[in-house]
Amino acid sequence: MRFRTAMDEPERPGFRARTGRSLRYPNFRRFIAGHSVSVIGTWMQRVAQDWLVLELTGSAVDIGTTTALQFLPMLLFGAWGGVLVDRYDRWKLIVGTQVASGVLATVLAVTTLLGATNMPLVYVMAALLGLVTVIDSPARQAFVTDLVPPEDYVNAQALNSTINNTGRLVGPAVAGVMIAATGSGAAFGINALSFIAVLIGLARIDRSKLHQHRLLTRGKGQVREGLVFVWHHRELRACLFVVGVVGIFGQNFRVVLPVTATEVLGGDAATYGFLTGALGLGAVLGGVLAASRDRVTGKGLLSSLVLFGLVNLGAALAGVLPVALAAMVGLGIFNILFNTLARTLLQLHTPPEMQGRVMALNSLLFLGSTPIGAPLLGWVCEVAGAPVGFLVAGGTALLGAVIVARRLLTTSGGPPRGGAIPPPEI
Structure with a gap:
């Protein structure tokens, strides 16, 4: 009998090959290229909007x-946005949302540069952008599965998140300096122009090479169908529960960080930009770590949630800029690991014709919970200070981890090589 040796085993790809494996697909490269430019402008606008309100x-x-008004439409209409994503061509939907986002950014840029901006206008623009996000967020998340096969979902999602958070690293730092020098209007203008890049990238995609999925035909009860599907999958229930906990209490950096910059650290817009940039740096590192993974498991998701909670507790003690920056890097790492692993677990346990609705529920809890969490964390920071805001974020993350620990520790990562979707566990 001949025993297997190490020479018989297929050689495992190196770290670099594993991390960038989705880039071998031309359509994914084209999508990422356009998105990488646009996302810088998007993060510049987020910083500029927060500082303008301040x-x-x-x-x-x-x-x-x-912030709540921007994400309230997701809370109200997010589930229906997922139905539209399952019904219609995702590529066309994304083109439409990018055009609409560019128009809104242009309006805000012009009014701010002319000195005509006021809070009612900011509120209206935030709400309109939220309506666009209802379709844009689940469409972009589900579109990744049109660009790569199932075995590369985690890698593609991680690379997509890495690009997004590279923008978080670059955009806020540039915006902070620009706002200090010229005001918020220029940052809004750059974001408006950046949408041209993503539209060019979308136009270059070879739509004949997209992974086809069956479009949902119009019918009654399709939102309920998505809810029932999730409810009957205990893995999905547990995953979406902790996504909601983090979305409400842990994701409101845009509320906590401006107050941290001014009241805790005694800084200005540039300080806020540096804090957000450090968060982005950590997110880039977390995205690279996620991209190198071959599988996603419930244990990995739970570990990232626990570490996210612990780092939040540490951030509450950061009273000087170097410590605060280090804490933001840690938050960025574990935040992006958690978000990427959660999205991938959801996709691996969901058939293609249901992904729009399931990812819409993810967006609803991840973004749509902001109307609840943002004012709450804003009130906490105003009454008790930014450190307490970090304590709330960390404590709730750890509590959520305890509640779902048993379920996630017995959850597999789904079919790693394009296997069948497992049946619901009732």
């Missing part, structure tokens, strides 16, 4: 209210 009102509650 300049107009000086209130953390108003920052939270603006």
Whole structure:
């Protein structure tokens, strides 16, 4: 009898090959190329909008209210957005959302540069952008599965997140300096122009090479069908529960960080930009770590959630800029690991014709929970200070981990090589 040796085993790809394996697909490269430019402008606008509100009102509650209005449409209509993603061509939907986002950014840029911006206008623009996000967020998340096969979902999602968070690294740092020098209007203008790049990338995609999926025909009860599907999958229930916990209490950096920059660290817009940039640096590192993974498991998701909670508790103690920056890097790493692993677990356990609705529920809990969490965290920061905001974020993440630990520790990563979707566990 001949025993197997190490020479008989297929050689495992190196770290670099594993991390960039989705880039071998031309359509994914084209999508990422356009997105990498646009996302810088998007993060510049986020910083500029938060700082503009702080300049107009000086209130953390108003920052939270603006953020809440931007994500309230997701809370109200997110599930229906997922139905549209399952019904219609995802490529066309994304083209439409990018055009609409560019128009909104242009309006805000012009009014700010002319000195005509006021809080009612900021509120309206935030709400309109939220309506666009209802379709854009689940469409872009599901579109990744049109670009790569199932065995590369985790890698593609991680690379997509890495690009997004590279923008978080570059955009806020540039925006902070630009706002200090010229004001918020220029940052809004750059974001408006950046949408041209993503539209060019989408136009270059070879749509004949996309992984086809069966479009959902119009019918009654399709939102309910998605909810029932998730409810009957205990893995999906557990995953979406902790996504909701983190979305409500842990994701509101845009509320906590401006107050941290000014009241805790005694800084200005540039300080806020540096903090957000450090968060982005950590997210890039977390994205690279996620991209190198071959499998996604419930244990990995649970570990990233626990570490996210612990780092939040540590951030509450950061009273000087170097310590605060280090804490932001740690938050970025474990935040992006958690988000990427959660999205991939959901996709691996969901058939293609249901992915729009399931990813819409993910977006609803991840983004749509902001109208609840942002004003709440804004109030906490205004009454008790930014450190307490970090304590709330960390404590709730750890509590959520305890609640779902048993379920996630027995959850597999799904079919790693394109196997069948497992049946519901009732």
